[in-house]
Amino acid sequence: MREYADELLESLNTAQRAAVVHGAGPLLVLAGPGSGKTRVITHRAAYLVERGVQPENILAITFTNKAAREMRDRLHDLRVSHGMWICTYHALCLRLMRIYAESCGVDPGFTIYDDADQKTLVKKAYELCDVATEVVPIDLARWAISNAKNRLETPEQLEQAAEDHKDELIAELYATYQVLLERNNAVDFDDLLMRVARLLREQPEVAQRLNQRFQYLLIDEYQDTNHAQYEIARRLSEHHQNICATGDPDQSIYAWRGADIRNILRFEQDYADATVVRLEQNYRSYQHILRTADRLIAVNRDRKPKTLWSERGDGPPVAVWRFGHGNVECEHIAQAIGQQHAEGRAFSDFAILYRINALSRGLEAALRARRIPYRIARGVAFYNRKEIRDALAYLSAIANPDDTVAFARAIATPPRGIGNTTLQRLLAYADRTGKSFTTVMRHCDQAEVKGAPARRVRAFEREIAKWQQAAGSETVSSLVRRVIDESGLAKHYSGAESGGEDRQANLDELVTSAVRYEEDMIDDSEASLTDFLQMVSLVSDQDAVDEDSGCVMLMTLHTAKGLEFPVVFIVGLEQGMLPHDRALGLEAESNSLEEERRLCFVGITRAQEQAVLTTTQERLLRGKPRALSRSQFLVEMDDPDSVEWSDFGLGMTGRFGGGSRFGGSSRRFGHDTADLWEDGGADELAGLDSDATSFDFGAGAPADEDAARSPAVDDQPGASGAARRRKRSSLQDHDEPVFSLDDETEMARRSRPADRRSDVVNAYQDWSPGMLVRHPSYGIGSLVLIQRGPQTRARIKFPGEGEKTFVLELSPIERVQV
DNA sequence: AGCAAGATGCTTTTT
DNA sequence: GCATCTTGCT
Numbered sequence: 001m002r003e004y005a006d007e008l009l010e011s012l013n014t015a016q017r018a019a020v021v022h023g024a025g026p027l028l029v030l031a032g033p034g035s036g037k038t039r040v041i042t043h044r045a046a047y048l049v050e051r052g053v054q055p056e057n058i059l060a061i062t063f064t065n066k067a068a069r070e071m072r073d074r075l076h077d078l079r080v081s082h083g084m085w086i087c088t089y090h091a092l093c094l095r096l097m098r099i100y101a102e103s104c105g106v107d108p109g110f111t112i113y114d115d116a117d118q119k120t121l122v123k124k125a126y127e128l129c130d131v132a133t134e135v136v137p138i139d140l141a142r143w144a145i146s147n148a149k150n151r152l153e154t155p156e157q158l159e160q161a162a163e164d165h166k167d168e169l170i171a172e173l174y175a176t177y178q179v180l181l182e183r184n185n186a187v188d189f190d191d192l193l194m195r196v197a198r199l200l201r202e203q204p205e206v207a208q209r210l211n212q213r214f215q216y217l218l219i220d221e222y223q224d225t226n227h228a229q230y231e232i233a234r235r236l237s238e239h240h241q242n243i244c245a246t247g248d249p250d251q252s253i254y255a256w257r258g259a260d261i262r263n264i265l266r267f268e269q270d271y272a273d274a275t276v277v278r279l280e281q282n283y284r285s286y287q288h289i290l291r292t293a294d295r296l297i298a299v300n301r302d303r304k305p306k307t308l309w310s311e312r313g314d315g316p317p318v319a320v321w322r323f324g325h326g327n328v329e330c331e332h333i334a335q336a337i338g339q340q341h342a343e344g345r346a347f348s349d350f351a352i353l354y355r356i357n358a359l360s361r362g363l364e365a366a367l368r369a370r371r372i373p374y375r376i377a378r379g380v381a382f383y384n385r386k387e388i389r390d391a392l393a394y395l396s397a398i399a400n401p402d403d404t405v406a407f408a409r410a411i412a413t414p415p416r417g418i419g420n421t422t423l424q425r426l427l428a429y430a431d432r433t434g435k436s437f438t439t440v441m442r443h444c445d446q447a448e449v450k451g452a453p454a455r456r457v458r459a460f461e462r463e464i465a466k467w468q469q470a471a472g473s474e475t476v477s478s479l480v481r482r483v484i485d486e487s488g489l490a491k492h493y494s495g496a497e498s499g500g501e502d503r504q505a506n507l508d509e510l511v512t513s514a515v516r517y518e519e520d521m522i523d524d525s526e527a528s529l530t531d532f533l534q535m536v537s538l539v540s541d542q543d544a545v546d547e548d549s550g551c552v553m554l555m556t557l558h559t560a561k562g563l564e565f566p567v568v569f570i571v572g573l574e575q576g577m578l579p580h581d582r583a584l585g586l587e588a589e590s591n592s593l594e595e596e597r598r599l600c601f602v603g604i605t606r607a608q609e610q611a612v613l614t615t616t617q618e619r620l621l622r623g624k625p626r627a628l629s630r631s632q633f634l635v636e637m638d639d640p641d642s643v644e645w646s647d648f649g650l651g652m653t654g655r656f657g658g659g660s661r662f663g664g665s666s667r668r669f670g671h672d673t674a675d676l677w678e679d680g681g682a683d684e685l686a687g688l689d690s691d692a693t694s695f696d697f698g699a700g701a702p703a704d705e706d707a708a709r710s711p712a713v714d715d716q717p718g719a720s721g722a723a724r725r726r727k728r729s730s731l732q733d734h735d736e737p738v739f740s741l742d743d744e745t746e747m748a749r750r751s752r753p754a755d756r757r758s759d760v761v762n763a764y765q766d767w768s769p770g771m772l773v774r775h776p777s778y779g780i781g782s783l784v785l786i787q788r789g790p791q792t793r794a795r796i797k798f799p800g801e802g803e804k805t806f807v808l809e810l811s812p813i814e815r816v817q818v
Numbered sequence: 819a820g821c822a823a824g825a826t827g828c829t830t831t832t833t
Numbered sequence: 834g835c836a837t838c839t840t841g842c843t
Contacts, residue, residue, distance in 0.1 A: 090833050419819040558831045623834045
């Protein structure tokens with residue numbers, strides 16, 4: 001009879017198998033993109049269990065909650081479920097801090113401050129230290145404090161290392177900020193790591209006990225660990241040395257927030273006799289994609305060479321699209337997605353990636369105008385809404401009577417006749433005496449708050465006390481409901497003022513999330529308000545990436561790490577965007593430029609079948625037009641064999657600035673590519689004019705408004721491909737662009753040859769082998785083979801160039817009229 | 819105390 | 834372009 005352990009090794013390649021069967025002792029798995037890393041980790045965990053290791057003796061640390069969830073699911077499929085700790089570094093530290101609260105110097109009911117709360121408190125430190133933000137920019141101080149914490153440095157150490165007055169001020173701010181955190185019984189994200197790292201370092205007996213508990217460590221994305229995380233991993237594996245780290249130095253993209261690529265590079269020195277396994281076979285992408293990514297990353301000097309290989313076919317070349325303006329870029333991408341969807345591709349097959357969140361706006365508008373369902377990976381967005389933050393402030397105030405940041409927020413909304421003067425007096429008194437805010441409110445006359453305001457303050461305090469009592473006897477969800485209703489928040493946000501209904505719905509959603517939290521709790525007794533709030537604060541963007549939402553996914557390149565999609569668009573490949581300005585500064589120099597390159601590498605390697613990179617000559621940035629030149633990365637990765645350039649409406653700069661109102665005139669994009677190729681010089685641009693006028697900017701108001709009324713998400717994920725197609729085509733009928741019959745535009749439209757306005761649904765229906773086509777750089781060729789499917793692929797023979805394969809929707813190929 | 823209009827500054831990426 | 838902060842008015 002075959003053992004289950006053998007079954008676990010099936011369908012693994014030699015390297016993967018070596019990593020899975022590796023027993024005790026340090027193991028480093030260097031895993032290139034798409035090399036089946038997650039499979040290896042999960043199979044390794046399951047294999048260990050199968051060989052007699054107890055699940056509760058295994059600790060798996062991931063970078064995101066989503067990765068943790070995925071791993072848990074996969075392990076469940078592999079029949080390993082309970083007992084194993086699978087969590088992020090931050091969640092791990094949270095749990096340890098709760099257990100060892102006293103040793104960590106916190107009260108277990110502490111609040112976790114997010115970015116915004118942290119900023120509030122740092123500002124307060126500025127006031128207390130009498131430092132002006134003009135002298136030390138607030139973000140500089142925040143960055144410096146965060147860095148110090150990552151390196152486990154105290155304010156005193158920072159002060160000793162200070163080189164100038166500014167550094168001294170920062171050290172002072174850090175010290176004050178820490179005191180404020182303590183007084184509020186709060187920690188920030190960095191504290192979670194720092195305090196646990198210190199705990200393990202300073203209390204060897206705790207470290208020892210945890211070594212016994214967690215006999216095997218599995219750590220994902222090791223290249224992204226910062227010093228504190230590195231220290232934690234080391235201490236937790238000090239005695240048994242059973243640490244399995246996986247990662248890829250070429251995908252290290254978090255150095256800017258303290259991640260140290262050296263942690264992975266020196267693994268072999270840190271752990272004597274470490275076994276190193278390299279996973280170099282890629283199962284994800286076609287060759288053209290892989291080779292292009294490889295060519296780009298090979299430019300980095302600070303790197304260990306690595307050979308990525310694949311048994312998959314060439315696939316279509318990587319496409320580079322050049323546009324005159326960011327608006328055209330968005331329109332064209334939306335159009336291409338619409339077209340491919342009409343041919344049977346699911347919307348969820350597409351991802352659009354960008355360097356900075358600000359670039360999502362135009363894309364959203366273009367997708368909405370075409371009624372293409374999309375989702376933005378922004379998990380925190382929900383918890384960042386005003387009404388949600390307000391509700392959470394009430395809850396934090398109930399759970400943690402020292403949390404003045406929460407009280408200050410709660411007391412102000414809805415307005416209850418307690419203004420800033422009163423609040424400041426209360427806060428000042430709390431600061432002076434160190435009493436909890438509830439106590440201060442109860443005795444507010446001592447804080448010089450008298451008369452009517454005093455009555456209101458005491459009334460507010462009584463309400464909080466009432467809820468605190470309720471918190472002890474009812475479920476979290478019913479408390480959340482009660483607080484939202486009784487605080488007056490529900491009423492306050494019910495007004496017909498903009499988005500009142502949405503806000504109500506969001507507040508309801510918060511209650512739902514509390515219900516879901518209770519359901520997820522295995523042991524009911526563990527569900528507590530504090531725990532719920534702490535969990536909520538560790539939610540991140542990546543967690544909002546849904547597997548099969550039936551939507552096009554939009555996200556930053558950072559968020560995309562670890563994901564894969566059949567078709568990937570990376571927009572904004574321009575100097576200043578990708579690589580970003582901050583990486584191009586003289587002082588930043590090569591290190592950050594190399595990180596930008598890795599970021600681009602991560603982006604390209606997300607693509608399974610098709611990668612499209614776009615670049616524009618101009619785009620709106622912060623509301624102002626900005627001229628841009630193409631990214632150096634495009635040049636570095638270029639190769640005529642695997643990268644194909646297309647130009648769309650180059651030189652159309654300036655004239656169309658201003659906004660997203662251009663109607664759903666999809667047909668006017670697509671295959672009417674300009675006949676210019678290389679660096680569209682000014683003389684070549686002349687021929688573009690007629691095309692340029694056909695773009696109809698600013699004239700599509702009716703279509704735009706129509707789109708605004710329709711929901712962004714209208715696709716049914718469950719529907720079969722055929723059903724979806726049918727639904728789509730019926731939609732298409734209604735979706736017929738409502739042209740505003742602006743004279744100029746309509747004339748431009750008519751003046752174009754009919755065949756160049758290819759029909760979206762029946763595109764290429766009449767294309768057949770033998771037909772002549774034109775490619776802007778290869779010239780005239782003949783169609784050898786046409787393959788219809790999710791993408792229409794065509795094999796075309798060019799005299800002197802040989803045969804090449806194209807995805808027609810993505811290439812600038814035109815039919816030649818005979 | 820509370821609100822509204824105007825001024826300011828800011829955007830890289832995230833647990 | 835947006836969100837946040839400041840100012841000034843009721």
